[in-house]
Amino acid sequence: MCPQRYRVTAWLPLLLVFSFAVVATVAQDVAKPRTPWGDPDLQGTWDYWTFTPLERPAEFAGREVLTKEEASQLAEKLHKGAVTERFVAGDTGAYSQEVWTDRGDKVTALTQTSIIIDPRDGKLPPMTPDAAKKAEAHKAAGGHPVRNRSNGVGTDDPEDRGVAERCLLGFSTGPPMLPGGYNNNVQIIQSPGYVVLLLEMNHDARIIPIDKSPRAQGNLRQWLGDSRGHWEGDTLVVRTTNFTDKTASFALTAFAVGSAEHLTLIERFKRSDANTLQYEFTVDDPSTFTRPFTGRLPMNRTDNLIYEYACHEGNYGLTNMLSSARAQDRSAAERK
Amino acid sequence: MGKRPIRRVMFAVSAAAAVTMYSAIVPVAGQGATTYRAPRTKDGRPDLNGFWQAVNTANYDVQAHVARPAMALRAGPYGPVPAAQVVALGAVGSVPAGLGVVESNEIPYKPEMAAKKKENQDNWLERDPEIKCYLPGVPRATYMPFPFQIFQSQSQVFIAYEYAGAVRNIYMKDPGEAPVDSWMGQSVGRWEGETLVVDVSGFNDQTWFDRSGNFHSEALKVTERYTRTGPDHIRYEATIEDPKVFTRAWKITMPLYRRIDTNMRLLEFKCVEFVEELLYGPLRKRPLPR
Numbered sequence: 001m002c003p004q005r006y007r008v009t010a011w012l013p014l015l016l017v018f019s020f021a022v023v024a025t026v027a028q029d030v031a032k033p034r035t036p037w038g039d040p041d042l043q044g045t046w047d048y049w050t051f052t053p054l055e056r057p058a059e060f061a062g063r064e065v066l067t068k069e070e071a072s073q074l075a076e077k078l079h080k081g082a083v084t085e086r087f088v089a090g091d092t093g094a095y096s097q098e099v100w101t102d103r104g105d106k107v108t109a110l111t112q113t114s115i116i117i118d119p120r121d122g123k124l125p126p127m128t129p130d131a132a133k134k135a136e137a138h139k140a141a142g143g144h145p146v147r148n149r150s151n152g153v154g155t156d157d158p159e160d161r162g163v164a165e166r167c168l169l170g171f172s173t174g175p176p177m178l179p180g181g182y183n184n185n186v187q188i189i190q191s192p193g194y195v196v197l198l199l200e201m202n203h204d205a206r207i208i209p210i211d212k213s214p215r216a217q218g219n220l221r222q223w224l225g226d227s228r229g230h231w232e233g234d235t236l237v238v239r240t241t242n243f244t245d246k247t248a249s250f251a252l253t254a255f256a257v258g259s260a261e262h263l264t265l266i267e268r269f270k271r272s273d274a275n276t277l278q279y280e281f282t283v284d285d286p287s288t289f290t291r292p293f294t295g296r297l298p299m300n301r302t303d304n305l306i307y308e309y310a311c312h313e314g315n316y317g318l319t320n321m322l323s324s325a326r327a328q329d330r331s332a333a334e335r336k
Numbered sequence: 337m338g339k340r341p342i343r344r345v346m347f348a349v350s351a352a353a354a355v356t357m358y359s360a361i362v363p364v365a366g367q368g369a370t371t372y373r374a375p376r377t378k379d380g381r382p383d384l385n386g387f388w389q390a391v392n393t394a395n396y397d398v399q400a401h402v403a404r405p406a407m408a409l410r411a412g413p414y415g416p417v418p419a420a421q422v423v424a425l426g427a428v429g430s431v432p433a434g435l436g437v438v439e440s441n442e443i444p445y446k447p448e449m450a451a452k453k454k455e456n457q458d459n460w461l462e463r464d465p466e467i468k469c470y471l472p473g474v475p476r477a478t479y480m481p482f483p484f485q486i487f488q489s490q491s492q493v494f495i496a497y498e499y500a501g502a503v504r505n506i507y508m509k510d511p512g513e514a515p516v517d518s519w520m521g522q523s524v525g526r527w528e529g530e531t532l533v534v535d536v537s538g539f540n541d542q543t544w545f546d547r548s549g550n551f552h553s554e555a556l557k558v559t560e561r562y563t564r565t566g567p568d569h570i571r572y573e574a575t576i577e578d579p580k581v582f583t584r585a586w587k588i589t590m591p592l593y594r595r596i597d598t599n600m601r602l603l604e605f606k607c608v609e610f611v612e613e614l615l616y617g618p619l620r621k622r623p624l625p626r
Contacts, residue, residue: 036378036490043491156621158612167608187505189494191385191487192378196494198503205496205503207485213599222604305511308518312608313470313542322619329621 032234032271037192039210040234042269045306046277046299048177049102049184051078054252054295056114056122064120066111075109101181110297115178118294124250124257131258131288147248147256155325158318163247165318167311169223170201171253175240175265176281176295180253186299187306188269188277195229195236203309208238215242223247225265235270249288258288275301374530374564379490382530382564386486387595387602390479390572393434395466397548398588399443400436407431407547408461421461437479437588443550444583456549464547468615469607471502471519473543474536474558475574475588483595485602493525493532498602506534514538517554534560545576553580568594 033041051074060066066074082103114122127135143153144160149171152161164171172180177199187198197206208229215226219242226242241264249258268280277299284292374382396407406418406429422429445453456463466472472480482498493506506525514522514537522538536558544551561573570592577585617623 043489158616158620166612168606189487189492190489194487196487196496198494198505202501203503204501205494207496207602209601216599216601216603220603223606224604305507306505307516308471308520310471310519313519318616319619322616326619326621 033274035190039190039192039231040236040271041190042188042195042236042271042277043190044277045185045187045302045304047106047185047302047304048279048297048299049106049108049179050115050297051075051103051107051109052112052115052179052297054115054178055124056116060113061121063113064117064122066109066113068111071109071111072107075107078109079103079107102179102184103181112296115295115297116293117296119291125289125291125293127257127288128286128290135258145246147246147251147259149251149253149256151254155321158322161318161321164202164253165321167202167315167318169247170199170204170309172251173199173201173204174251174281175206175224176267176283177279178252178295179297183309185302185304185306195238198306200306201309202311208236210236221261225260225263235268238265238267238269240265240267249285250283258285260285262287272298277301372530372565377488377490381488381527382532383488384486384493384532384562384564384570385488387483387600388486388570388592389481389483389595390590391593392437392479392590393432394437394479394588394590395476395481395546396431397434398436398438398546398550399434399548400438400441401431401434401548403433404431407464419461437590439587439589442586444586446581446583449581453549453551456544456551460547460549463549465543466547467611469500469611470542472497472499473519473539474504474521474523475560475572475576476543476545477502477504477520478560478572478574478592479590482605483600483602496602498605500605500607506532519543521556521558530563532560532562534562536560551581552576552578555580562592565591568596570594 035041035043052071056063082101116122116124119125146152146160146162148162149164149169150162152165154160158166163169170180170183172178172184177184177186183200185200187200189196189198193210195208195210197208198204199206204224206224206227208227210229210231212228212230215228220226221242221244223244223246225240227238227240229236229238231237243260243263245259245261247260248256249260249263251257263283263285266282266284268278270278272278278296279299280294280296282292282294283289374384377383377385393401405416406422406425408419408422409416410419411417417423418425418429461467466476466480471477477484477495477497477499480497480499484495484497484499487494487496492508495504495506497503502520504520504523506523508525510524511522517538517540519540519542521536523534523536525532525534527533537556539552539554539556539558541552541554541556556576556578558577559575561571563571563573565571571589572592573587573589575585575587576582613624617626
């Protein structure tokens with residue numbers, strides 16, 4: 001029996017409409033992918049290096065936005081400055097930015113003039129008078145606990161050193177995450193009910209339950225706090241509290257402000273396109289700052305793998321800082 | 337077309353379906369057979385998501401063993417007693433017994449390597465990487481006495497261990513040879529039916545398999561198998577191959593138990609801070625008495 005022949009003209013418009021619908025759906029999926037269980041898909045490895053500083057430089061006072069040309073010129077200028085610096089450390093030779101740091105090879109700056117977007121002057125708000133007094137007292141009493149990530153207060157004890165030098169936390173992984181010298185990478189993993197932020201430094205996995213489960217009983221405090229997340233449309237909103245007093249309310253590699261005990265940190269993650277994640281953070285700590293402040297920066301998708309950051313296992317630096325200080329103590333004693 | 341060819345096709349399809357269903361019900365011999373079919377993730381894979389923990393004493397000694405006074409021993413007048421450094425711990429420092437997790441209970445060391453195991457045991461306090469809060473490696477991370485959490489999405493599998501905050505990416509697409517050695521190795525995963533098979537390579541030679549000095553070289557390769565055997569259990573198998581240390585491959589097997597505590601979560605065990613007195617105490621300007 002011969003198959004029936006169908007009339008081509010009846011099918012054609014239906015086929016066109018169908019194809020268009022398929023293409024439109026696929027296009028939408030690429031820009032706003034979803035996990036199989038229906039959450040926005042933020043997974044991947046994201047690089048958040050940028051030359052743009054945390055606070056607005058004086059030369060851009062009053063300007064919130066640069067043009068693209070100005071941004072790339074700025075990046076070039078800062079990159080050139082970075083690679084011509086040579087830190088000469090005794091006989092060990094120069095410390096090359098090109099080899100070791102992201103300033104050496106990733107020449108990008110944002111069109112924002114500062115990472116801080118609120119307050120609108122792009123500056124950190126002042127400390128409260130009470131926090132300023134506490135900071136003075138803390139310093140006068142020797143500066144312990146040392147809340148800086150790097151740079152310590154001496155070399156008498158391991159507790160004199162920065163928490164990143166002790167391999168307890170990363171240099172600028174906060175939270176919030178901010179560009180530092182290197183390892184400016186975060187990998188996002190999702191499973192039903194969870195988002196994991198794997199900070200490359202210090203192989204810290206911040207596990208964020210997407211639910212309203214109560215915080216652990218006993219008001220437990222942890223180095224990386226206690227996080228809960230929820231979705232607002234396509235944006236992941238993470239709220240973290242219950243930090244210890246061993247970290248600052250806000251810290252970059254080289255400075256630390258306040259103590260994190262009363263910090264509420266809000267972070268937002270939203271995929272702005274296939275290769276960019278928009279990251280926004282709000283530091284809300286009325287015990288340290290006169291008002292909350294917000295920063296924003298994009299994270300760029302990378303195909304590179306996160307490598308193991310076995311900081312403590314290879315921490316010759318801390319051993320050598322302390323043992324060389326003891327050697328200096330001994331020669332000073334012998335000279336007397 | 338006549339009716340007969342259609343009937344033949346339908347018969348063949350039914351027969352194939354019947355055979356498939358029958359195979360699914362009857363366990364296949366030789367695989368440590370399980371009849372359990374795990375719930376599926378939304379992308380159709382056996383669901384390993386959740387909190388898991390080994391409940392055995394493999395971390396003390398992967399082989400069968402009776403209880404003993406301590407890991408670090410010295411000669412007493414009538415037999416071994418705890419070493420001076422640990423005697424104050426009393427029973428807290430004692431070693432519980434274990435049925436052993438090694439198939440046939442034999443770890444096939446090359447003769448010259450068996451001597452190194454003994455050296456490790458005799459110098460346990462100085463040599464066991466666990467004491468210094470170093471990353472535990474694989475498979476030891478699995479049976480540390482701490483929970484771990486498996487995260488499984490359509491594109492990746494990730495394991496976060498409470499112990500020392502150790503982490504592992506299980507790449508479901510092979511990224512090629514590991515570019516550098518690491519403590520936790522590089523893991524590449526694939527599905528074989530109900531089982532997640534993970535090939536781990538690119539290890540350094542720094543980790544141990546337990547506190548009893550069982551060790552490996554950087555040539556180590558581990559093949560893990562994770563198979564759900566019930567709503568709250570995984571059968572975990574790990575085959576160890578290291579031609580520099582062992583005469584052949586050997587295998588460990590154990591159940592993993594789901595942690596069903598209310599509002600279960602991993603807590604921090606950032607032991608790096610806890611071992612500072614051990615590692616850097618002698619380098620203080622004013623060392624504490626030891």
